[in-house]
Amino acid sequence: MPVxxxxxxxxxxxxxxxxxxxTAARLLxxxxxxxxxxxxxxADDRLLMNQSFSTHFIDDNSDTLAKNQGYSFWVNxxxxxxxxxxxxxxxxxxxxxIAMGMAVWKIFHNAIFASFTYGYILWNPMAxxxxxxxxxxxxxxxxPLIFFVMGLILLWxxxxxxxxxxxxxxxxxxxxxxxxxxxxxxxxxxVSTRLHIFLYAVMGIVMGLGMAELLLLKxxxxxxxxxxxxxxxxxxxxVMRHELEMGLRIMVIMVSLLPSIVTFGAVSINKAINQRYxxxxxxxxxxxxxxxxxTNRIYAIDSPDQNTTTWAPPSSLKAAIANSPTLRSxxxxxxxxxxxxxxxxxxxxxxxxxxFLTWQIRIAVTHSSYGWKNEASVQRLFAKVxxxxxxAFATGRLKKTQKxxxxxxxxxxxxxxxxxxxxxxAQAFRWNFDPRPEYTxxxxxxxxxDSTANLxxxxxxxxxxxxxxxxxxxxxxxxxxxxxxxxxxxxxxxMHTVLLLLFALAFVSSLCRxxxxxxxxxxxxxxxxxxxxxxLAYCFSVAWFTQYLDNDYVTYFYATGSTGPLVDVAxxxxxxxxxxNWRRVRCESAEKQRNSQHCKMDEYSPLATLR
Numbered sequence: 001m002p003v004x005x006x007x008x009x010x011x012x013x014x015x016x017x018x019x020x021x022x023t024a025a026r027l028l029x030x031x032x033x034x035x036x037x038x039x040x041x042x043a044d045d046r047l048l049m050n051q052s053f054s055t056h057f058i059d060d061n062s063d064t065l066a067k068n069q070g071y072s073f074w075v076n077x078x079x080x081x082x083x084x085x086x087x088x089x090x091x092x093x094x095x096x097x098i099a100m101g102m103a104v105w106k107i108f109h110n111a112i113f114a115s116f117t118y119g120y121i122l123w124n125p126m127a128x129x130x131x132x133x134x135x136x137x138x139x140x141x142x143x144p145l146i147f148f149v150m151g152l153i154l155l156w157x158x159x160x161x162x163x164x165x166x167x168x169x170x171x172x173x174x175x176x177x178x179x180x181x182x183x184x185x186x187x188x189x190x191v192s193t194r195l196h197i198f199l200y201a202v203m204g205i206v207m208g209l210g211m212a213e214l215l216l217l218k219x220x221x222x223x224x225x226x227x228x229x230x231x232x233x234x235x236x237x238x239v240m241r242h243e244l245e246m247g248l249r250i251m252v253i254m255v256s257l258l259p260s261i262v263t264f265g266a267v268s269i270n271k272a273i274n275q276r277y278x279x280x281x282x283x284x285x286x287x288x289x290x291x292x293x294x295t296n297r298i299y300a301i302d303s304p305d306q307n308t309t310t311w312a313p314p315s316s317l318k319a320a321i322a323n324s325p326t327l328r329s330x331x332x333x334x335x336x337x338x339x340x341x342x343x344x345x346x347x348x349x350x351x352x353x354x355x356f357l358t359w360q361i362r363i364a365v366t367h368s369s370y371g372w373k374n375e376a377s378v379q380r381l382f383a384k385v386x387x388x389x390x391x392a393f394a395t396g397r398l399k400k401t402q403k404x405x406x407x408x409x410x411x412x413x414x415x416x417x418x419x420x421x422x423x424x425x426a427q428a429f430r431w432n433f434d435p436r437p438e439y440t441x442x443x444x445x446x447x448x449x450d451s452t453a454n455l456x457x458x459x460x461x462x463x464x465x466x467x468x469x470x471x472x473x474x475x476x477x478x479x480x481x482x483x484x485x486x487x488x489x490x491x492x493x494x495m496h497t498v499l500l501l502l503f504a505l506a507f508v509s510s511l512c513r514x515x516x517x518x519x520x521x522x523x524x525x526x527x528x529x530x531x532x533x534x535x536l537a538y539c540f541s542v543a544w545f546t547q548y549l550d551n552d553y554v555t556y557f558y559a560t561g562s563t564g565p566l567v568d569v570a571x572x573x574x575x576x577x578x579x580x581n582w583r584r585v586r587c588e589s590a591e592k593q594r595n596s597q598h599c600k601m602d603e604y605s606p607l608a609t610l611r
Contacts, residue, residue, distance in 0.1 A: 023122065030090035033128055034445070039453040045137050048137065065284050092141065142561045160252050164524075201258055204255060208259035208262025232259070293382065299316075301400070302400060308411060310351045311355060314338075326381070420547070425540045428542060429535065432564050448468060500571065509577075518584075
């Protein structure tokens with residue numbers, strides 16, 4: 001026993017030192033490889049930055065609600081509490097690491113595995129990627145925020161309904177004197193149930209806010225809704241299945257609804273704000289509402305000229321105009337649509353590519369006789385247009401395509417065109433394990449131009465206008481940090497390979513135990529497989545969208561930041577399954593050898609489920 005206690009104390013001290021050093025070094029990297037703001041990107045970075053200014057609520061133009069406002073909430077939050085962009089980005093990555101590390105600790109009680117998880121996420125090379133980690137754009141917030149939310153989801157699922165235990169396992173643990181945390185509570189035993197419920201509620205509120213922010217960040221974030229729904233119903237299933245006193249069970253069920261209520265409430269508040277200032281109860285008016293309805297109807301028109309590059313061919317637009325008296329009544333709108341913006345000088349010779357019609361129609365309205373008076377008036381205008389197009393579809397004057405549509409906002413595809421996505425989908429999914437073909441090291445800096453857009457953006461970021469790219473440490477220059485980030489990325493490729501092999505081994509070991517009619521820990525492996533499939537499905541949707549761009553880096557940029565965290569969490573769950581299966585083998589072996597003796601395990605063994 002004294003040897004075990006000595007080993008426990010030494011291990012704890014070593015882990016604390018390693019975690020502290022890793023955290024400090026990671027902060028130095030963030031202070032050296034700066035977030036950078038390309039103010040020249042009018043429809044992207046500058047648009048999102050403009051949404052964070054107070055003038056956003058009085059500038060009702062075609063760009064105001066072209067994108068969701070979620071990133072502006074994040075910018076206003078960190079600038080409001082006095083952080084600059086570099087420190088704020090480090091903090092969200094650290095919060096993600098803490099959430100996932102705590103989840104691993106609370107579920108598996110394995111200090112080494114939890115510490116590894118913390119460091120693995122904190123040093124994830126996505127944080128140092130030029131666009132995905134360092135660009136002052138919403139996609140750089142996605143990876144750490146998904147990790148953060150996934151960590152909270154695991155903690156939330158484990159509260160009152162421990163994921164690593166079943167009824168039979170708890171009885172077996174009691175017989176073998178393996179310590180167990182009763183009811184899966186989140187804090188030490190002896191603390192009142194009311195406090196447990198309170199902490200569970202607080203965690204649910206924070207989780208709901210994180211889930212809401214993910215939905216508000218991007219226009220396509222609805223892909224996360226099925227995940228949220230699954231998590232809610234899975235929790236309710238666990239509560240009903242678990243042995244809880246009836247009053248506590250009812251209370252847990254009620255509090256379990258909090259994340260969904262908070263998420264729905266936050267999204268509704270965002271819409272209500274837009275209703276108050278712009279007259280539209282929408283998150284954005286480019287992929288929602290009547291303007292989006294118009295482009296969706298154009299994509300749905302049957303046309304031999306439509307393909308995976310040209311989603312809205314001139315023939316489809318001519319057919320729509322011919323069947324819409326409202327559009328025909330404004331020659332200036334048609335002229336701007338045909339000869340301005342992305343179609344210049346002439347759409348007949350330069351068809352609009354991909355989803356650029358969502359931007360082109362906004363340009364056309366701005367230069368039309370109607371003009372862009374405000375968001376509400378544009379919605380009313382295109383409500384009339386859409387009603388006219390619907391009547392044309394109903395009477396057969398417009399024919400709907402018979403091709404398959406993944407979403408109304410994406411181009412419909414034939415079966416052959418869908419099969420074309422197999423390779424890019426597989427490639428996008430593979431980047432979660434080896435991103436080296438597309439991974440780009442930090443190469444952009446904050447601009448020094450004295451333009452109003454650049455200066456306002458730098459001030460909002462908390463960056464000095466006189467020295468927007470400072471080097472604080474002589475021993476860690478920008479070039480050294482970039483070289484180190486490159487080595488970290490290469491290391492993670494090998495680590496991903498090892499984790500994937502362990503995931504496969506967990507699958508094989510679980511399958512073998514099932515074949516041998518022995519109990520296997522299937523729960524975490526099943527959740528890991530579902531996360532993998534979910535990530536693969538999103539890669540498929542991204543490939544569907546980005547094919548017209550013919551740019552692998554853009555596909556990587558859109559896909560990996562969203563799917564990478566899901567794949568990593570799935571790999572962690574696979575490793576957990578392997579550890580739990582190994583523990584079961586050890587216990588079974590000990591029972592056979594000692595019969596009635598207890599199965600005890602060293603608290604900090606990397607192959608044990610620890611207290």
